[in-house]
Amino acid sequence: MLPVVYHPIYSDFPIPDGHRYPLSKYRLLKEHLIDNNWPVVEHRPERLESAQLKAIHDPEYVDALLSGTIPLVKMRRIGFPWSDALLQRSLTSLGGTTLTVDLALAHGVAIHLTGGYHHSHYDFGGGFCLFNDLVLAAQHALAYPHIDKVLIVDCDVHHGDGTASLTAERDDIITLSVHCEKNFPSRKPDSTIDLxxxxGTDSESYLHAFLPCLKLALAQHQPDMVIYDAGVDIHIxxxxxxxxxxxxxxxxxxxxVFDACADHQIPVAAVIGGGYRTDHAQLVPLHAELVRAAINTYYPTTWNETNE
Structure with missing residues (x-):
């Protein structure tokens, strides 16, 4: 069965009424998979340690966030009020993305039912992102002796600015960002490959642009692992x-994405990424397509007539 990573804390931290962050979608997605008997096996992550954060982030920024002494202006840029529950949630989800890497390397594929915090830079966060789980996960993967290069495929509608800035001087982490050119953030540092x-780009145009770009990135850079941010905020x-x-x-x-990685025998760790609706339940069928695609590619014989 398909390994998925989840923790109840993902949908359990305080945010103001009317906040745009889709807090309940993680719980709703997990319940959808279980209630409909999808062939998945759940794994619970542990919190990431601060030493791992400081391997890619400014130690002073990490300490300020963890202690609650971070300036208010920096928390406003992130988009959440500071709370210990927020920090525990963040550290757990970071641990979840690194666990997803471990599971993908063991099984060929794994999915994290949150993640995609690509707006976090070296010493500041933004866009609901405190720490950059994609770069942390890539760094974690590179600790394996047989992993020399990781490709981050970021299909969130927003540019992966933090990921690009954190990896700008590296040749062992390749970044591909496919995003809307006129959207957040206003400043977009260069990824290895930007699309x-x-x-208003529609489905046909999106796929016509993205699929050859993905194939070229895989052929040109020959990564040993792919980390895939499958944001559904590209939806109309x-x-x-x-x-x-x-x-x-x-x-x-x-x-x-899964078919291309399977064809090249490249393990892929996927996170569900962004997706924003006032009615969080409307996001569940869209995010579920990531799980469906992974099952169809890697575990097709596990489906039966009860799966929807």
């Missing part, structure tokens, strides 16, 4: 995205 798409109805990709387009994108 900015115009506002997303409240923080400006692309026009439909549900089927998201399903085809996710299937193409």
């Amino acid at each position: 900015p798409l115009p506002i 109805d997303d409240e923080l995205g400006y692309l026009s990709v439909c549900h089927e387009g998201i399903a085809k994108r996710d299937a193409a």
